[in-house]
Amino acid sequence: MKLTNFFRPKNIALIGASDHPDKVGGVLMKKLRGFKGKIIPVNPKHSEIFGVKCYKSVGEYNGEIDLAIIAIPAEFVNNSIGECGKRSIKNIIIITAGFSEIGNIDEERQILDVAKKYGIRILGPNCFGICNPHEGLDMTFAKTMPKKGDIAFISQSGALWSFISDFSTEKFGFSGFASLGNMADLNFSDFIDYFSKDAKTKSIVLYVEKLKEGKKFIDVCRKCKKPIFAVKSGSSKEGEKAAFSHTGSLATDYEIYRGAFNQAGVMLCSGLEEAFEKACKKKSVSAARNKLDIGKKVFIITNAGGAGALASDYVSENGINLADIGMNNPQDILGTAKSEDYRKALEIVEKKEVDSVLIIVTPQSMTDLENIAGVVLNFKKKSKKNVFALFLGGKSVDSSLKILKKGSVSGFGTLKEFKESLS
Numbered sequence: 001m002k003l004t005n006f007f008r009p010k011n012i013a014l015i016g017a018s019d020h021p022d023k024v025g026g027v028l029m030k031k032l033r034g035f036k037g038k039i040i041p042v043n044p045k046h047s048e049i050f051g052v053k054c055y056k057s058v059g060e061y062n063g064e065i066d067l068a069i070i071a072i073p074a075e076f077v078n079n080s081i082g083e084c085g086k087r088s089i090k091n092i093i094i095i096t097a098g099f100s101e102i103g104n105i106d107e108e109r110q111i112l113d114v115a116k117k118y119g120i121r122i123l124g125p126n127c128f129g130i131c132n133p134h135e136g137l138d139m140t141f142a143k144t145m146p147k148k149g150d151i152a153f154i155s156q157s158g159a160l161w162s163f164i165s166d167f168s169t170e171k172f173g174f175s176g177f178a179s180l181g182n183m184a185d186l187n188f189s190d191f192i193d194y195f196s197k198d199a200k201t202k203s204i205v206l207y208v209e210k211l212k213e214g215k216k217f218i219d220v221c222r223k224c225k226k227p228i229f230a231v232k233s234g235s236s237k238e239g240e241k242a243a244f245s246h247t248g249s250l251a252t253d254y255e256i257y258r259g260a261f262n263q264a265g266v267m268l269c270s271g272l273e274e275a276f277e278k279a280c281k282k283k284s285v286s287a288a289r290n291k292l293d294i295g296k297k298v299f300i301i302t303n304a305g306g307a308g309a310l311a312s313d314y315v316s317e318n319g320i321n322l323a324d325i326g327m328n329n330p331q332d333i334l335g336t337a338k339s340e341d342y343r344k345a346l347e348i349v350e351k352k353e354v355d356s357v358l359i360i361v362t363p364q365s366m367t368d369l370e371n372i373a374g375v376v377l378n379f380k381k382k383s384k385k386n387v388f389a390l391f392l393g394g395k396s397v398d399s400s401l402k403i404l405k406k407g408s409v410s411g412f413g414t415l416k417e418f419k420e421s422l423s
Contacts, residue, residue, distance in 0.1 A: 003186075003194040005091045006123065007132045007176055009066035010037045012139075013058050013089070015080055016071035017041030019049045024071045024095055024336070027141040027365040028129070034136055040065060058087050067091045069129070069139060074098030077125065078111050085118025093139065094124035097334070100182050101126050112184050127181030128158020128335070131165070133174050134200055140179065141335065142166070143363040143396050149173020150202035151279045152195040154188060156180050156209045157306020159335045162362040164272060166393035167414065172280040175200040187212045189220045196224035203279040206230040207272065207306055214260055221264035228266045229275040232257050233309035236316035271310070273416040292410060292421045295355025295386060297323040300330035301345045302360035303337040303367065307392060310415055311360060318422040325352040335364050339371035346379045356386035363396040373400040377407040390418055 014032065018025035029049055032039050039052055040061050046054040055061045058068065058080075068089050070080055074096050084092055092115070099108040108125065115122050123130070129139040133148045142162040151174050155161060158179035168174070175198060178191045188211060195201045203226055211217050221228055235254045261268045269275040298320055302308035308330030312322060322329045327348075333341045342359065349357055359376055363369060369391065380387040389404055389411045391397040397413055404411035412418040 002121070003190065005066040006093070006130055006178070007137070007194075008135055009091075009137075011040065011064060011066050012037065013040040013042055013061070013065045013068040013084075014071070015042040015058065015068055017043045017046070017049050017054060019046070022336070022338075022366045024141060028069060028071060028095075028139060031138045031141075031365075034138075036136065038063070058083050058089065061087075065089045067093065069093045069095060071095040074104070074107065074125075078107070078114055081111055081114045081120065081122075082118075085114065085120055090118075090120055092120055092122050093127065093129055094122060094181070095127060095129060096124070097126040099125045099184070108182065108184050115185065122185040123178065124181040125184060128161055128179035130179070131161070131174070131177040133176075140177070141365045143365055143367065144169060144394075147173040148175075149280075150175050150200060151276065152191075152198070152201045152204045153177045153207075154180065154191045154195070154204065155207035155306065156183070157207055157304060157309075159304030159362045159364065160207055160272065160306040162335070162364045162367075163304065163307065163392035164276070166363050166396045168276065169394050171282065172276060175202075183212055189213055189216045192217075192220050192224060192228065196220070196226060202226060204228045205272075205275045205279050206266070208232045208257070209234065209306070209309065211257070211260065218260060218264040221266050227279070228264075229269050229278050230261055230266045231269050231272050231275050231310070232261075233306065233313060235313045238312040238316045238322045271416050271419060273414055290421070291423075292388065293386065294320050294358075294388070294422070297321050297354050298356040298358055299323045299325065299349050299352065299354045300358045300360065301342065301349070302330050302332055303335055303364065304360060304362040304392070305330075305332045307360050307362060307390070307415065308332055311358060311390070311418065314415070314419045314422055315358075320422075323352065323354040325349070325354065330360075335362070336366055338366060339368050339375045342372050343375045346375065350379070350383055350385070354385060356388060357383075358388045358390065360390045361392065361397075361400075363391075363393045369397060369400040370403060373403040376404060376409060380407065380409055388412075388418075390415065
C-alpha cells in the first residue's frame, strides 16, 4: 500500500495556494478546507489564506508533511521538488502542465531526476489530482464531489473526472480517483496494484491513452482479483493524434492494446458510460435521436483532452474528417477555460473552412457553463456552420443543455448519446 499517503494523508502542503477563485491554487485551497487533516498553504505572496497561516516555502514549516501538491508555473517546479526533497516529503502531485505534452521532454526528465535523488514518488505532471470520497478528500478541480462507492477510476485525462463525477451523482459511487497526466513516474500499474488491495474497491475503470511498462501492467492486472474495465482512445489516427497533443502519448496500434488487454484479463469497452455501467452492473437506455448531419469536415473545441480524443475516434469511425486548418484539432483550450476562451476559439474557427463545429465542455470549478452555452448560441446565430455541443455531466449541465435546446442547438450530456447519434 505504498500509495496510502496519496489517498489518506494526514497533512498536505499546497504549493501555489491562492485565494483567487479562478486559479487552480485557489480552487484547491477552497476544496481542501473540508479536509480533516492539516493544510499547509505555501505562497511567498501571502501571510494567510482563508484564515490559514501561509508559508513562504515548505522549508519554513517545521511539522511533518505526507503529501505535497504543486500548482505553480512550470519553470519553478524543479526547484520546488528539490525543496520538498530537503524536507523529506516523499509524495508529490504535480498539477502543473507545460512538460512533455508540449514537447518539453528534458524539463520533465529533470524533475524526475530530482525526485529520484530524494526518493520521491510523483503523480503527474499535467494531472488533475486525486479524489477519495470515503475520506471527504477532493484534490481535483471538478465541480462535483461524487458519493462514496466501490468503483476506482484511473485516468490519463483528468478533466474526464469532471464529467464522470458529475454524471455519476445518482448512479454509482467511487472508492477513489487518480489522474495520471504525463505519467513521468507513477502509472497505471502502480494504481491498479493499490486499488486491487483496497478493501473499499470492488471494480476498476481505466481511461488509457498509452501504457508504460506493458509487461508489468499485464502482470499486475492478472494478479488483481477485481474486474477491470478499460476505455482506450486512439482507435482512429485522429484520436491517436488528439491523445498525443493531450498528454504527449504516442499510442501504438489499437489492435496491440486490444491484445494486451485480452492477455491481462481487462475488458475493453467502447466508451466510458459502458465501462461504468458494467462496473456497477447497471444499464442505461439512451433516448432515441435522429442521426446528426455533421458534414465531411468538423472542428472540435474542448476543455478536456480525453473527451476530445474520444470524440475524434467517434467521428472518424463514421467517415467524418477532422478539418485541417493549420491548428490542433481537437483544439484543447484547457480545463481552466471560461466563456471568453470559447468565444475567442470560435471566432478563429468561423473564418476557417469547416462544415461543423463541435464544442465540448466538462464542468470544472472555474467553468461558467451557462455563459458558455450563451456563447455557443451567439455563434450559431451568426455562423453558417453546423454547431453541436457536448456539455458533459449530470445536474451541473442541465440548465446549460436547456439553454442550447431553446436555441435549437443539438446538445448532449454524455459521450454515449453523441456517439449513438452519429451511427
